[in-house]
Amino acid sequence: MCGIAGLFSKSASFEQRLGDHLSEMLIQMADRGPDSAGVAFYRNPAPTGSSKLTLFSPEPQYDWDLIAGELSAAFGGSNGPEVRASHAVIVAQTDADDAGRWVLDNHPELRVMSAGQAIEIYKEKGDPREFVERFGLRELSATHALGHTRMATESIVTTEHSHPFSTGLDLCLVHNGSLCNHNRLREELRREGITIQTDNDSEVAAAYLTWKMREGSSLTEALESALDDLDGFFTFAVGTADGFAVLRDPIACKPAVMSESDEWVAMASEYRAIAVLPGAEDARVWEPDPGQVYIWEKEKV
Amino acid sequence: MAAAEQTVEQVDLSRSTVRELNQRLHDAADGGPQSWRITHPNGLHAIGAGINAPLELEIDGHVGYYCVGMNKEATVRIHGNAGVGLAENIMSGTVTVDGDASQSAAATGRGGLVVVRGNAAARCGISMKGVNIVVEGNVGHLSGFMAQKGALVVCGDAGEALGDSIYETHIYVRGSVAELGADCIEKELGEFHTAELTGLLAEADVDANAADFRRYGSARKLYNFNIDNADAY
Known part of the structure; x- marks a missing residue:
């Protein structure tokens, strides 16, 4: 089990408080992943x-x-x-x-x-609540951010094995689930010249997206082909310079909830993490369909 | 006692814990407030699990995992969405969700009625053993997996592998079925089933015509249905 939280601001004033809100979301997900925590903030390009x-x-x-x-x-x-x-x-x-x-x-x-x-990744093993305060995340403004709380299943608990994993410039991935074919895929990706730093399964998913996009795929195309090439359970949240994407595997054992208000778009493993946001009670809330790519991005000028 | 039964007991879950609430709901089986209003559920887990009395519960907001699991006799209305495992192993009573329900709604339910006004996600009614389920919207993949008894009514569409390895549950779907699971086949909607379906739609307060539905059930061709394999168990 792991916890995921993602938050995307739709207003300049909400950006100023995004760090505080993402911190609250992450704390709600602390019991889904008490051994490590990490965030990716997109801010101050x-x-x-x-x-x-x-x-x-x-x-x-x-x-x-x-x-x-x-x-x-x-x-x-x-x-x-x-x-x-x-x-x-x-x-x-x-x-x-x-x-x-x-x-x-x-x-x-x-x-x-x-x-x-724009990307800044902070991650550390240890209790997510302490992580939030030690790193002073509440004071950070950002256009959008992803967070992860980890309960390790596939590899050891270290800061290096924590999420998010960087998947290339301004790209990162967080994962709830487990992959079965990561050893073989890691070797294949290394032969393609992709750098992989740990034996963690989720880093292979991140590296896979890096490779696909290097070969010319868009993020949506890369995620769609991940449905065929990654064997296992996953809810992924992928951060980009402009927003974030969400994908669940077709079996969909791993949860995800999405929500949108006038001020923000949020995704999380559970509604608990969304309930702490201002206006959550009146926001639209739904469960993303399995095998479907969802993307939110800032309007490009 | 009479006065206590008429008032609505208010519990704000931003001030009280789920554990305290559930203890009070369990104690109510021996007397005490019969009508409850729960506010600020905020996606918390196991709200109202294990009630064993004909209580009336109104929950204002979205609930988390395993809401009112194992419910016996209570009538519960959730004004919001429900997380994974709504009314898991429900024994009796009625649970209504105004919004959507996440996966495994009414899983293993033995009796009672579960109504979802929105959509139910994957594995709705998985291994159901007598509960009746009415979903006004769609259900996700693997709904009615290994369903043994009771009825699953879907007013919208059903996802892949509907009724996979089904036993004796009656499945009714008004919309499309993405794919039937192993050993699940379409069956004739006869007089008995039309009456059952009409009754369930009325009980769930759903305005729909039984004649617009198709019925699905077990072909009884899987290994476990073959008497020659009885020795294997």
Whole structure:
């Protein structure tokens, strides 16, 4: 069992409070996944020509200023670090691929949790309620965000094995369920040159979407082909730069509820997590159909 | 006692726990308030599970998993949607949901009536053993899986694998059936079944004509129906 929460703002004023609302949703899902928690926030896009990295160090007193300085020396002025518990967000004056590669080459002790323009991923093993406060998530504004609480079944409990998994630039995935064919698929994806960092089944789903989209699929097409190629149980929520997508496997053992009000669109494993949102009692609430891709995105200007 | 029975007992679940509420509902079998109004259910689990008395319950809002499971005798109305396992193993009484019900509604139910005004998701009436279920909207895949007794009435459409491995439950569907499950076949809607269906629609307060429905049931061809295999059990 795991818990999922996703929240998409439909108004500028709601964006200011999105971190607080997503935190409340995540806390409601804490008993579905008490061993780890994670979030992806889409906020404060990096200016054109630069990119944003979220980095993780298991070392408590890590010198993030040093990393920001080195990135600045390598690529020109950088912003940050904005430190949240064991994570730091740094804006680098280069594209996300270059910045990520630089970190891997020069600081292999660090892990790149996310890379892109707007995405920030924070995740940690431990109680989701403590996670929310330690990372100061309530103060974060964002256009949209995903959260996950984990009760591990397929691999060990570490920060690296927590969700969300980054699936490429500004993309991430959270998963409730379990996949059966992840070992074979992991080998195939690695042969295709896709980087997979853990033995976790959900990371394979994330990597699968990365590969499909690299080969030219749209997110909808990639998710539709996942119905054929991923064997197992899943409710996925996928975060994109503009919004999020939801997909349940056709057997649909794993729950999902969606809801929409004038101010927000929300999805969660259970209605409990939606009930804490303002106006939930008057919002439209429904269960997404199995095997059907649902996507919400900001209107592109 | 007479005065207590006439008043409606109000319970606000944003102030009281489900455990406290359920204990009070269980105690009501020995006397106490018979009419209850529950507010702010907020998707909480197991609201009203295990009632064993002819109580009247009104629940204002969406309920979570296993609402009024094992219900005996009570009449329950939910003004909202219901989560997984609504009225699971219901024994008797009536449970009505104004909105939608998630998967496994009325699973293993032995008696009583469950009415869903909206849609029911997958596995509605899975392994039902005597409960009657009336769904005004659609039901999802694998509804009536291994259904043994009682009736499942679907006024809308049914998803894949309807009535898979069914025993003796009567299934009635007004709309389309995406696919029948193993050993489930269409059967004639005779006089007996028309009367049963008409009665259920009236009991559920649904305005529909029995003649517009098709009936489905067991072909009784699976392994377990063959007397030569009786020794295997």
